[in-house]
Amino acid sequence: MAKHRFYLPASVWNLDHLTLTGEEAHHCVDVMRCREGDRIIVFNGAGTEAEVEILTTGKGLVTLRPGLVTQTPRPPAALQLGQAVPKGKNMDLIIQKATELGVSSIIPLLSERTVVQLDGEDLGKKRDKWQRIAIESCKQCGQNWVPEVGLPMKVEAFVRQAKAPLRLIAAISPEALSLKAILASREQEQSPRPTAVSLMIGPEGDFTPAEISTALAAGFSPLSLGPIILRSETAAIYALSITGYELMDK
Numbered sequence: 283m284a285k286h287r288f289y290l291p292a293s294v295w296n297l298d299h300l301t302l303t304g305e306e307a308h309h310c311v312d313v314m315r316c317r318e319g320d321r322i323i324v325f326n327g328a329g330t331e332a333e334v335e336i337l338t339t340g341k342g343l344v345t346l347r348p349g350l351v352t353q354t355p356r357p358p359a360a361l362q363l364g365q366a367v368p369k370g371k372n373m374d375l376i377i378q379k380a381t382e383l384g385v386s387s388i389i390p391l392l393s394e395r396t397v398v399q400l401d402g403e404d405l406g407k408k409r410d411k412w413q414r415i416a417i418e419s420c421k422q423c424g425q426n427w428v429p430e431v432g433l434p435m436k437v438e439a440f441v442r443q444a445k446a447p448l449r450l451i452a453a454i455s456p457e458a459l460s461l462k463a464i465l466a467s468r469e470q471e472q473s474p475r476p477t478a479v480s481l482m483i484g485p486e487g488d489f490t491p492a493e494i495s496t497a498l499a500a501g502f503s504p505l506s507l508g509p510i511i512l513r514s515e516t517a518a519i520y521a522l523s524i525t526g527y528e529l530m531d532k
Contacts, residue, residue, distance in 0.1 A: 286316060292326040300348055318336050328427065329426050366392075392434050458505060
């Protein structure tokens with residue numbers, strides 16, 4: 283039976299004094315019903331996990347005795363997802379699945395065609411909620427690298443900050459190429475294999491022509507996801523899957 287997993291941020295990770303507090307202590311004791319003597323897994327979101335024994339449980343505090351510590355290597359390619367925020371709870375699904383697929387960071391995008399518009403305090407609240415979803419996904423799937431969820435930003439701001447050697451924008455234009463074709467073209471140009479990728483996925487209805495032009499002018503390549511027009515959440519999962527296969531499983 284798989285051991286329960288709990289998150290202890292790298293900022294407070296100390297093998298000489300491992301304790302769960304707050305929400306993680308509550309989840310451990312009150313939700314999962316763990317007790318003294320049980321063995322669980324704690325991970326720090328930066329590649330380290332430890333098998334530990336629960337020493338004591340109390341209100342909002344669980345003390346732990348560390349055992350076997352293991353390190354998970356950083357993924358060979360850093361995948362940054364710029365995802366236009368879809369309506370409803372689809373963003374929750376995208377963040378969950380992107381975490382399972384090994385994305386390094388997620389930037390929610392507010393495009394001109396995004397139905398959900400956020401500002402002020404809503405930006406921070408949404409970001410915190412989505413970061414928690416990423417952590418919960420790591421706990422469930424065994425991922426030891428927690429992706430960073432950034433504050434929602436406009437498409438133009440995302441394009442300006444994207445510095446990855448390979449930048450892709452999902453597109454349905456005739457000029458869009460498959461990922462294999464894009465990588466083959468880079469090889470012909472003798473460009474080094476990319477170790478970082480920025481990937482943009484648009485909202486229902488796609489990015490506006492002006493937003494696409496801005497991305498292309500900044501060095502983004504139009505990426506084809508096939509002849510069928512995919513929903514935004516399907517496009518994100520598919521694009522991350524093929525990118526991970528080509529760059530992270532080698």
